[in-house]
Amino acid sequence: MAYTIVLDNCTGCSACEPECPNAAISGTDDGLFQIDPDLCTECVGFFDEAQCTAVCPIDDTCIPDRACVEDRETLMAKKVKLHGG
Amino acid sequence: MDAKDQNFLKVIQGPEAEASGCSEKSTCGSSAGPADMDPEVWNKVKNHPCYSEEAHHFYARMHVAVAPACNIQCNYCNRKYDCSNESRPGVVSERLSPELAAKKVLAVASEIHQMTVVGIAGAGDSLANPDKTFKTFELISKVAPDIKLCLSTNGLALPEMVDRIADYNVDHVTVTINMVDPEVGERIYPWIYYNKKRWKGRDAAKILSERQLLGLERLTARKILVKVNSVMIPGVNDLHLKAVNREVKKRGAFLHNIMPLISEPEHGTYYGLTGQRGPTAEELKHLQDSCEGEMNMMRHCRQCRADAVGLLGEDRSAEFTNEKIEAIEITDVAYDMTAREAYRDKVEETREKERKIKEMLAGLGMENGLSQAPPILVAVATQGEGMVNQHFGHAREFQVYEVTAAEAKFIGHRRVDLYCEGGYGEDDSLTRITQALSDCVAVMVAKVGGCPKKTLEEAGIAAVDAYAFQSIKPSLLKYFGEYTEGVRSGRITPKAAGGQTKIRSGALTGTGQIPLSVIG
Ligand code: SF4
Numbered sequence: 001m002a003y004t005i006v007l008d009n010c011t012g013c014s015a016c017e018p019e020c021p022n023a024a025i026s027g028t029d030d031g032l033f034q035i036d037p038d039l040c041t042e043c044v045g046f047f048d049e050a051q052c053t054a055v056c057p058i059d060d061t062c063i064p065d066r067a068c069v070e071d072r073e074t075l076m077a078k079k080v081k082l083h084g085g
Numbered sequence: 086m087d088a089k090d091q092n093f094l095k096v097i098q099g100p101e102a103e104a105s106g107c108s109e110k111s112t113c114g115s116s117a118g119p120a121d122m123d124p125e126v127w128n129k130v131k132n133h134p135c136y137s138e139e140a141h142h143f144y145a146r147m148h149v150a151v152a153p154a155c156n157i158q159c160n161y162c163n164r165k166y167d168c169s170n171e172s173r174p175g176v177v178s179e180r181l182s183p184e185l186a187a188k189k190v191l192a193v194a195s196e197i198h199q200m201t202v203v204g205i206a207g208a209g210d211s212l213a214n215p216d217k218t219f220k221t222f223e224l225i226s227k228v229a230p231d232i233k234l235c236l237s238t239n240g241l242a243l244p245e246m247v248d249r250i251a252d253y254n255v256d257h258v259t260v261t262i263n264m265v266d267p268e269v270g271e272r273i274y275p276w277i278y279y280n281k282k283r284w285k286g287r288d289a290a291k292i293l294s295e296r297q298l299l300g301l302e303r304l305t306a307r308k309i310l311v312k313v314n315s316v317m318i319p320g321v322n323d324l325h326l327k328a329v330n331r332e333v334k335k336r337g338a339f340l341h342n343i344m345p346l347i348s349e350p351e352h353g354t355y356y357g358l359t360g361q362r363g364p365t366a367e368e369l370k371h372l373q374d375s376c377e378g379e380m381n382m383m384r385h386c387r388q389c390r391a392d393a394v395g396l397l398g399e400d401r402s403a404e405f406t407n408e409k410i411e412a413i414e415i416t417d418v419a420y421d422m423t424a425r426e427a428y429r430d431k432v433e434e435t436r437e438k439e440r441k442i443k444e445m446l447a448g449l450g451m452e453n454g455l456s457q458a459p460p461i462l463v464a465v466a467t468q469g470e471g472m473v474n475q476h477f478g479h480a481r482e483f484q485v486y487e488v489t490a491a492e493a494k495f496i497g498h499r500r501v502d503l504y505c506e507g508g509y510g511e512d513d514s515l516t517r518i519t520q521a522l523s524d525c526v527a528v529m530v531a532k533v534g535g536c537p538k539k540t541l542e543e544a545g546i547a548a549v550d551a552y553a554f555q556s557i558k559p560s561l562l563k564y565f566g567e568y569t570e571g572v573r574s575g576r577i578t579p580k581a582a583g584g585q586t587k588i589r590s591g592a593l594t595g596t597g598q599i600p601l602s603v604i605g
């Protein structure tokens with residue numbers, strides 16, 4: 001499951017962007033932030049917690065995207081594909 | 086007025102701005118100057134408007150909001166909006182890139198020669214955005230090497246940043262330390278983000294506290310000046326702040342600024358929504374007084390916004406919006422060092438004069454056995470220059486002095502809404518003023534209308550216009566004599582202690598346009 005940012009809640013504070021180990025987070029045209037589901041591994045392979053959720057000051061803003069469910073193996077495979085071993 | 090006083094007043098009137106009233110002890114910030122301060126420290130702070138009470142009448146500072154991200158959550162902060170506690174704009178306010186920020190500094194410094202300090206204090210935490218913060222410093226120091234740089238931080242990321250701070254020649258750092266005990270801290274900070282993890286409760290507070298104190302030690306070891314800010318939260322850390330005062334002093338902080346919690350439900354902060362109140366003016370003063378013996382306290386802080394421009398208490402940021410700055414070509418701006426130096430020379434002369442005046446003032450008012458009379462609080466409406474020179478209805482804030490026979494000591498500013506502006510209905514705003522000044526026996530003004538005068542008097546506050554356009558401090562000392570005489574003859578009934586004086590948000594963040602004319 002990739003994460004997604006609820007744009008209605010996002011303040012555009014940018015705290016999440018540098019914390020993502022996959023550089024999946026980028027700015028939108030109107031100063032908010034978004035997650036590329038192809039790059040997000042839910043931090044699997046790097047950290048125990050989703051970094052964007054851990055740093056985001058607004059509750060329920062960086063959340064799992066129910067439209068994009070993946071299991072741990074898939075996520076790990078994604079990580080390996082993106083970064084190698 | 087006798088001849089001696091006439092002469093005396095002649096000396097002090099005129100364009101010389103007078104420092105807004107400190108005793109010879111180091112009672113407010115560094116105002117007392119070289120006598121009681123390490124010369125190296127004095128040298129660093131003397132032109133810093135936030136640190137030197139004397140300087141804050143002459144020099145201006147500017148904040149650039151290049152750092153939107155934060156790594157902790159405070160219960161008095163709602164990061165969507167402007168925060169009056171940490172004096173930072175909300176992340177939704179104007180945001181600056183380092184490049185734009187440097188441009189803005191240049192444009193402002195060329196226009197306002199008093200501008201000597203640039204700080205980064207938000208919108209989030211300056212050190213949670215190290216690349217943006219240090220890039221900004223780098224660009225500024227290239228174009229304007231005479232400008233001092235400073236930053237504010239919650240301290241979590243501080244210990245590892247000290248070397249970089251020193252590299253960029255940042256000589257003033259403000260660390261907000263609200264507690265040194267995790268049990269207190271867990272009621273202030275719901276969580277922190279540290280080492281790739283979100284920490285909560287007591288663990289979070291413990292890490293934060295350790296990091297803050299370690300950062301403070303490392304800064305002072307590098308001879309970087311550190312001011313500590315604390316937000317006073319009644320029932321949470323009010324009693325504890327004395328311990329904070331001791332710990333930060335021990336680690337070499339040179340100034341401790343205790344600020345009142347500003348908490349209204351409409352701010353949407355945890356404290357605002359749960360009804361946590363801020364301290365009354367009396368409670369704040371009492372705490373500041375009890376910490377005073379231990380360390381320099383700073384009473385003139387008005388919690389300016391992180392994007393503020395101008396003298397303390399004056400915000401000219403509306404003149405320098407992103408749009409306007411973007412339109413400026415860097416090559417159009419003549420950065421005139423000579424003009425800036427000339428301004429500084431002039432100010433130094435004035436300040437020398439002032440120091441002499443202060444010496445002369447020390448003895449005034451000691452006759453007539455007044456020295457035994459208890460101190461009174463008096464509010465003053467002023468536009469600056471150390472004079473009673475503002476119309477009651479134009480005052481957006483008042484300076485409050487504690488006056489005895491021997492001295493008139495500045496103890497802080499009280500914000501009020503502009504009485505003349507109406508808006509809420511004039512009666513209403515007048516009530517707010519009488520509340521804000523309820524511990525004062527009088528308010529000195531340049532002029533006051535009949536109606537407000539009557540209302541003030543009903544609230545036990547004399548509206549005094551007899552000292553219009555005279556210097557504040559000698560006027561206060563003279564008034565003290567008058568008042569004490571009045572009490573003795575039964576003409577004036579002394580005020581009973583109320584203890585309920587309401588503190589209004591210190592930041593001048595009123596809706597819409599920002600006033601240009603308020604100078605402390
Ligand atoms: S969950 Fe992790 S990988 Fe996915 S966007 Fe957030 S920080 Fe990046």
Ligand code: SF4
Nearest residue numbers: 010011013014016056
């Ligand atoms: S940390 Fe949260 S509020 Fe800030 S930009 Fe990222 S998603 Fe938006």
Ligand code: SF4
Nearest residue numbers: 155158159162209239
């Ligand atoms: S450190 Fe400052 S920006 Fe961060 S939560 Fe606290 S008050 Fe808000």
